[in-house]
Amino acid sequence: MRQLFRKKRLEIIVEGALVETVRALxxxxxxTGYTISSxxxxxxxAGRWQRDDITPALGRATILVVANEDVARRLAEAxxxxxxxxxAMILLSDVEVFRDADY
Amino acid sequence: MFAIRLKGGVAVNQQGVGTGLVLALVVGALLSFLLPFLAVALIRVLSPGTDVATRAAVAAHYGSISVVTFLTAAEFLRLSGVPFERFMVAVVALMETPAIIAVLWIARRGGVGSNLSTDGGLYREILLNGSVVLLLGAFVIGWIVGPIGEGDVKAFFDAPFKGVLTLFLLDMGLLAAGRIRQAGGIPPGLIVFGLVMPLLSAGIGGALGVAIGLSTGGAVLLAVLSASASYIAVPAAMRLALPQANPGVYVTLSLAVTFPFNVVIGIPLYLWVAETLL
Incomplete structure (x- = not known):
């Protein structure tokens, strides 16, 4: 069995208009890394929303970060x-990863 | 959109920067900055229960412009055989942002806004959003390359213009129809605002157009720009600057009420009024 390493998974769900602001933060x-999906x-x-609305700013995006606990907490609080x-939805959860050095 | 901006740039390349262009730019920017104040006053009268943030956000949409409405009006004038100053397309880009600046000031006075209102990202979104850069870029390219350069890309941008505009309007129609379902939740006073405000703005814009010496077609285009409401650039800025405002109200009003009103009734009406009076 390969060893697994404990990390924190931070998910931030924000309006499209705020994605670049959060990315800069x-x-x-x-x-060290993140993945943004629409x-x-x-x-x-504010009611129902969908991606193909008139402007991407009114859609939502998920920003996914996996990091050590101290980094993930700092990012979540900031x-x-x-x-x-x-x-915004800011979610922190426990995850396990194979590649410790990547995060 | 690129095609018509390119043509505008080519026109300036041929005719040079004249007083007419400078006056139209100044008046366009002033209209965009001042129309939100009229919008705020009108909403106070027609729908007194509207909260400060939503009132300000709606006002920003009506000070700013809709490029698709402008393109439809330009095509309508062309098909009606009414000439207009080609440089009017330069005014479009300049009328997009002053309204947002005015509303940020109105909102600050009203004590609403976001901690991100002073963030650099907001001003980048206002001044350098994709549509502004693309449209200004097309204009500058047209200005630089002139008619010879335009000839090289004409087949790509010019020939499909009508077809693409048709598809775009159909798509916008679908989006607007989807939004109409949400209009039921909007106070009737605001729906009335979405129909009265373009008429007032068109009157002011058209009159100023005549006052600065624009042709009938040019004055109609300034009226259309004043009457149109944004639904792409301004919602993004408002989500950043005024999160308390309800996007279900401002996007729906702009896209499902004012946009179809201008395309179906407003544009022919503004032309009819201009031709009758001038």
């Missing part, structure tokens, strides 16, 4: 501070 705060559709406080006035 992650770069500033030292994230979400398809959903519903929240993101939460940045988005004080905006709707």
């Amino acid at each position: 992650l770069d500033r705060e030292g994230a 979400a398809s559709s959903g519903r929240g406080d 993101t939460d501070d940045l988005l004080t006035d905006h709707a």
Whole structure:
């Protein structure tokens, strides 16, 4: 059995208009990597939304980061501070990875 | 969109930067900056229950412009045999952003906004968003290359223009229809605003167009630009700057009420009024 290493998975779901702002924050705060995917559709406080709406700014995107716990926490807290006035989902969970050095 | 901007640039290349162009640019930018103040006042009267943030965000959309509405109007004038100043396309890009700046000021006075309002990203979004860069870029390219360069790319940009515009309008129609379902949740006063505001703006824009010496076609285009409401660039800026405002209201009003109104009734009406009065 190969060894697994414990990491934190940080998921940030934000409006399309905020993606670049959050990306800049992650770069500033030292994230070594992340993956951004455009979400398809959903519903929240502002009602239903979908990706093919008139402007990408009104869609949603998921930003996925896997990092050591201290880094992931720092990124999560900085993101939460940045988005004080905006709707966002910031989720932290435990994951296990094969390649310890990658994160 | 690229095609018509390219033509505008080519026109400036041939005719040079005249007083007419400079005046149209100044008046266009002023209209974009000042129309939100009229919009805010009108919403106060027609729908007093609207919250400050949504009122400001709606106002930003009506100060800014819709490029598709402009293109439709330009094509309508061409088909009606009404000439207009080709440089009017330069005014389009300049009318996109002053409204946002005005509304940020209105919102700050009203005590609403986001901690990101002062973020550099907001101003990058306002001044350098994809559509502004593409459209200004097309204009500058047309200006530099002139008619000879235009001839080289004419087959690609010019010939398919009508077909692409038709498909684009159909797609916009589908998006607008999808949004109409949400219009039920909008207060009737705001729906009335979405129909009255373009008429007032068109009147002001058209009158100023005549005052600065534009042709009938040019004045109609300035009226259309004043009457049209943004639904691409401004929503992005408003989500950054005014998260408290309800996008279900401002995008729906702009896209499902004012856009079809201008395309179906407004454009022919503005031309009819201009031809009757001038």
